[in-house]
Amino acid sequence: MMLEVEIFDGSGNFTDWTEQVILALRQKGVLDYAESDMRVGMAKEPDKKKFSNTDSKADGLAVAIILHCLSKSHRKRFIRSTAFEVWTELHKLYGVPNTEDLVSNILELFSFHMDPDDKEGRASAVQYSNLLDKINFTAFS
Numbered sequence: 001m002m003l004e005v006e007i008f009d010g011s012g013n014f015t016d017w018t019e020q021v022i023l024a025l026r027q028k029g030v031l032d033y034a035e036s037d038m039r040v041g042m043a044k045e046p047d048k049k050k051f052s053n054t055d056s057k058a059d060g061l062a063v064a065i066i067l068h069c070l071s072k073s074h075r076k077r078f079i080r081s082t083a084f085e086v087w088t089e090l091h092k093l094y095g096v097p098n099t100e101d102l103v104s105n106i107l108e109l110f111s112f113h114m115d116p117d118d119k120e121g122r123a124s125a126v127q128y129s130n131l132l133d134k135i136n137f138t139a140f141s
Helices: 014-027 031-035 053-068 072-078 083-094 099-110 122-140
Strands: none
Touching: 014 031, 014 053, 014 083, 031 053, 031 083, 053 072, 053 083, 072 083, 099 122
């Protein structure tokens, strides 16, 4: 399965772009490299960290996926970075919550009601839970 991710140039919806990149990273099994610093300290030099050979290749794949989804001008600043460094910096630059989406989701939450046809409440509970997840993602991503 091939995922298509729009190129992010700083002017689009960062939250939507992030969701697409997360799917691409997860598909290749390298999401952890973007979301946490996978380097390990060396015994002789505790302040220096490095990757094992396997981790280095996986991190390189994660970096390549993220950079491939960025505009050329954005790519240049991250050429020598780890996936975690790229991901963290992008979130610092563009990860401001989308207030419009957040307000819309909160209003939807306040107007939420259980579907009368959903006698056991399962579908409504799932829908409610998904809405809360959406609010949390919008507010804290």
